Structure formats: C-alpha cells, structure tokens
Amino acid sequence: NSKVIQTPRYLVKGQGQKAKMRCIPEKGHPVVFWYQQNKNNEFKFLINFQNQEVLQQIDMTEKRFSAECPSNSPCSLEIQSSEAGDSALYLCASSRYKHSGNTLYFGEGSRLIVV
Amino acid sequence: GQQVQQSPASLVLQEGENAELQCNFSSTATRLQWFYQRPGGSLVSLLSNPSGTKHTGRLTSTTVTKERRGSLHISSSQITDSGTYLCAMEQASSFSKLVFGQGTSLSVVP
Numbered sequence: 001n002s003k004v005i006q007t008p009r010y011l012v013k014g015q016g017q018k019a020k021m022r023c024i025p026e027k028g029h030p031v032v033f034w035y036q037q038n039k040n041n042e043f044k045f046l047i048n049f050q051n052q053e054v055l056q057q058i059d060m061t062e063k064r065f066s067a068e069c070p071s072n073s074p075c076s077l078e079i080q081s082s083e084a085g086d087s088a089l090y091l092c093a094s095s096r097y098k099h100s101g102n103t104l105y106f107g108e109g110s111r112l113i114v115v
Numbered sequence: 116g117q118q119v120q121q122s123p124a125s126l127v128l129q130e131g132e133n134a135e136l137q138c139n140f141s142s143t144a145t146r147l148q149w150f151y152q153r154p155g156g157s158l159v160s161l162l163s164n165p166s167g168t169k170h171t172g173r174l175t176s177t178t179v180t181k182e183r184r185g186s187l188h189i190s191s192s193q194i195t196d197s198g199t200y201l202c203a204m205e206q207a208s209s210f211s212k213l214v215f216g217q218g219t220s221l222s223v224v225p
Binding site for chain 2: 033035040041042043045048056089091093100101103104105106107108109111
C-alpha cells in the first residue's frame with residue numbers, strides 16, 4: 001500500500017483564487033511527480049522534482065503554477081489564479097530513483113473544483 | 116494524436132470470466148506500466164515490464180515494444196476487480212515520467 005499522503009482530499013475555489021495542494025512522498029523517495037487527471041480521464045504530467053530541484057515541467061506549470069519540494073516539509077503545488085479548466089484530480093507520486101524503470105507510487109489525489 | 120490508446124473503453128464481465136485489455140502506443144517506449152484506479156482516485160501499480168510477459172496472481176502483462184503494444188489479462192474476474200485499468204508508457208531518458216492512456220472501465224457483475 002502506497003504511503004504517499006496528499007491533502008486536502010477536496011478543495012473548492014472560485015475563479016481567480018489560489019489553490020494549494022500538498023504531498024508527503026513515501027519515506028526514502030526523493031523523486032516526486034505531479035499529474036493532473038481531468039474528467040475525461042486524460043492525464044497531464046505537470047512537474048517532477050528530485051529533492052528540491054525541478055527535473056522537468058510543462059509550460060503551463062511554469063506560467064500558472066507554483067510548485068516546490070522543500071527539505072523537511074511537504075511538497076506543494078499551487079495554482080496562482082484558478083480557472084474553470086483547472087477542475088481536476090491532482091495526483092502526486094513518488095519514486096526512489098529518477099532514472100527510467102522505477103515504479104511510481106501514487107497518493108489518493110486532491111480533487112479541485114473551480115466554480 | 117493520443118500517444119497511448121487503450122481498448123476497449125469499457126467492459127462488462129460476469130464474475131469468473133476472463134478479460135483482455137489492450138494498450139497501443141505511438142512512439143518508442145522503454146516500459147509499460149499497468150495501474151488500477153479505485154473509484155475515488157488512488158492509483159495502484161499492478162505490473163510493470165519493459166518487454167515479454169510478467170505474472171502476478173490473476174494478472175498477466177505482456178509487452179511487445181517492437182510492435183508498440185501491450186496487454187493485461189485478468190483471469191477469473193471478481194466483483195472487486197471493478198474499476199479503471201490504466202496503461203502508461205515510459206520513454207527513454209524521461210526521468211520515469213509516464214504517459215497515460217484513458218483507461219478501460221471494467222465492471223464485474225454477479
């Protein structure tokens with residue numbers, strides 16, 4: 001059973017509001033991923049970290065999201081100004097290594113509804 | 116176009132029947148990983164293999180990377196197998212970043 005902890009499980013925000021989600025990766029896993037899963041079951045990779053360093057991120061994340069993984073604190077993903085299209089399940093995953101071939105362990109997700 | 120395509124989109128089985136879920140991908144993949152997603156969110160990793168066949172319990176994953184396809188076989192289905200099965204491919208030098216299909220929704224009925 002995965003021990004990736006995501007909070008909150010649900011959040012409801014108005015358009016233009018900030019929305020912040022947190023993730024505690026599994027112990028001993030320095031690599032953290034964020035994915036967005038929309039209502040059509042489409043997954044979008046957002047960003048990944050190794051410890052505090054960003055490995056990869058998509059353009060949308062760079063422009064509209066603020067994400068970090070500080071040492072000794074939960075990782076976080078924050079949408080600076082929520083839009084209706086941001087309504088989705090945000091999944092955090094962690095793995096032991098950054099190179100290919102590693103199993104990713106997912107949390108339960110944070111479901112964002114933008115009204 | 117979509118890089119990972121899964122079929123069928125949905126499937127209804129009677130308890131005890133077998134299921135074969137397909138996954139086709141449009142670019143070179145180093146590995147396919149299968150996940151089960153419970154209603155409500157959490158993804159559970161089922162099987163992961165770069166090529167060939169792998170078994171765990173009632174599940175068998177087969178990956179033929181040269182032909183850009185994979186499959187997940189579920190034998191003797193149970194009602195608790197109901198949920199969404201997701202195929203995800205990993206590309207070389209991608210820092211384990213996965214590209215997901217849209218899933219197969221499986222319902223197992225008595």
